[in-house]
Amino acid sequence: MSDQTPNLATQLGLTLGSAFTLEGEIGRGGMGVVYRARDERLKRRVAIKVLPPELAFQKDIRARFTREAETAARLSHPHIVPIYTVGEGNSLVYFVMGYVDGESLGGRLKRRGTLPVEEVRRIMKEVADALSAAHAQGVIHRDIKPDNILLEG
Numbered sequence: 530m531s532d533q534t535p536n537l538a539t540q541l542g543l544t545l546g547s548a549f550t551l552e553g554e555i556g557r558g559g560m561g562v563v564y565r566a567r568d569e570r571l572k573r574r575v576a577i578k579v580l581p582p583e584l585a586f587q588k589d590i591r592a593r594f595t596r597e598a599e600t601a602a603r604l605s606h607p608h609i610v611p612i613y614t615v616g617e618g619n620s621l622v623y624f625v626m627g628y629v630d631g632e633s634l635g636g637r638l639k640r641r642g643t644l645p646v647e648e649v650r651r652i653m654k655e656v657a658d659a660l661s662a663a664h665a666q667g668v669i670h671r672d673i674k675p676d677n678i679l680l681e682g
Contacts, residue, residue: 548568548569548570549566549567549568549569549575549577549625550566550567550569551564551565551566551577552564552565552566552567552574553565555576556676560580560584560590560593560594560597561578561579561580561581561594562578562579562581563576563577563578563579564576564577564578564579565628566625566628568613568625573628574628574630575613575625575626575627575628576610576625576626576627576628576629577623577624577625577626578598578623578624578626579621579622579623580594580621580622580623582621585621585622591622594622595615595622595624597624598612598615598624599615600668601626601668602615603666603668604662604663604666604668606658606659606662606663608655608656608658608659608662609659609662609663610626610627610629610679611626611627612624612625612626613625613626613627629679629680629681630681630682631679631680631681631682632679632680633675633676633677633678633679633680634652634675634676634678634679634680635674635675635676635678636676637680638675652678652680656673656678660673
């Protein structure tokens with residue numbers, strides 16, 4: 530998939546026109562590539578998750594990806610990344626979400642090894658609060674792991 534990243538970035542820029550400027554890849558997983566971008570209209574940094582073109586033509590995967598965005602967009606909580614919009618174009622499906630300026634818990638653990646007990650308690654309380662809010666709306670995350678827990682700062 531990494532051979533397609535420059536082409537994907539070019540297509541995404543064309544699809545979204547002048548609304549978003551891509552600044553670089555943040556990460557990738559089984560269901561997409563996430564880019565750091567600039568929302569030119571609202572003058573803020575955002576993250577854009579894109580379903581890879583080779584998966585976008587598969588109806589069931591495309592529907593699951595869109596459903597993920599729609600489900601997450603229903604949630605409003607200080608520790609859940611907000612979804613701003615979902616879109617399609619040039620064979621791409623994507624959604625735009627809030628950008629977290631920081632690192633994943635997985636990245637912090639790799640960088641620092643162990644964390645102080647108080648920091649772990651704070652992080653786990655915030656994660657538990659976010660999961661509780663999601664569960665109250667009937668949403669189950671299904672992929673909680675250190676690399677999917679984002680930490681500001």
